[in-house]
Amino acid sequence: MTSAGASDARDRDTQGRARNARPRDGLGRPLPYGTEGVPRQPEGVVRAPEETVAEAQTLLDAGRPFHAHEVFEDAWKSGPEEERALWRGLAQLAVGLTHAARGNAVGGARLLRRGAGALVEWETERGEDRPYGIDLGGLVRWAEGLAGRLEGGHGPVDAGEAAPRLGP
Numbered sequence: 527m528t529s530a531g532a533s534d535a536r537d538r539d540t541q542g543r544a545r546n547a548r549p550r551d552g553l554g555r556p557l558p559y560g561t562e563g564v565p566r567q568p569e570g571v572v573r574a575p576e577e578t579v580a581e582a583q584t585l586l587d588a589g590r591p592f593h594a595h596e597v598f599e600d601a602w603k604s605g606p607e608e609e610r611a612l613w614r615g616l617a618q619l620a621v622g623l624t625h626a627a628r629g630n631a632v633g634g635a636r637l638l639r640r641g642a643g644a645l646v647e648w649e650t651e652r653g654e655d656r657p658y659g660i661d662l663g664g665l666v667r668w669a670e671g672l673a674g675r676l677e678g679g680h681g682p683v684d685a686g687e688a689a690p691r692l693g694p
Contacts, residue, residue, distance in 0.1 A: 553627050553685065554592030567596040572604045575658045578613075579692055586620070589686030591627065595620035612657060615644030619669055619690070626676055627685035634681070635673040642669035659693035 548556045549563030573581065578601040585594035595617045602613035618641030626634030645662045649655050655662050668690040675681070 550592075552588075552590050552592075553624055555628065564590070564593075567593045569596065569600065570604075571597075571600050573597075573600065575601065575605070575609075579658050579660060582616070582620070583692050586623075586689035586692070587686065589627075589684065589689070591620040591623040591685050591689065595624065608652075609657075611644055611648045611651075612660075615641045615648060616660070616665075616692075617641075618644060619665060622669065623672070623683075623685055623688060623690075626672060626681055626683045626688065629682035631676040631679070631681045635676040638669040638673040638676075642666045642673075645669075656693070661691070661693050665690055665692065 548559060549561050550556055550566065552564050567585075578597055582594040582597045585591070585597065598613050598617035598620055602610050602617055605613055618637050622634050622637030622639075622641055624634075625631075625637060628634075642665070645666055649662045672683070672688060675683075
């Protein structure tokens with residue numbers, strides 16, 4: 527098969543970007559084609575910040591941190607420049623929890639600490655500790671605590687039970 531034929535067989539949109547149509551489980555792991563996975567989060571959705579927080583919290587509570595990360599990623603990519611670090615830090619926390627639930631303690635702890643650091647940096651630079659009702663200090667404590675548990679050999683975790691509260 528030629529390279530052009532190989533690329534034609536891939537699942538791409540009209541701009542040539544991968545569609546990632548393969549079914550996935552609740553933690554975002556790919557499943558075999560033809561298997562029923564959990565519904566995917568639509569990508570590129572522009573939401574109000576409060577909608578982002580509410581939708582992400584619902585997904586975290588349901589044990590679907592991978593999908594919550596996609597919601598935060600939409601806010602990170604579509605929101606104002608001055609908020610991108612906030613949403614990116616929240617996405618990193620969600621991915622850290624995803625790795626922790628998948629049994630990847632090293633990657634989970636690393637992303638949790640990176641996300642916590644991003645939130646501390648954002649809060650320090652902006653002087654704002656509760657943007658959109660998000661409890662940044664509480665999230666940093668949660669992330670550092672979970673990272674410590676993972677580094678101490680306690681894992682994998684149940685994503686729904688270990689999920690943080692984003693706000694009150």
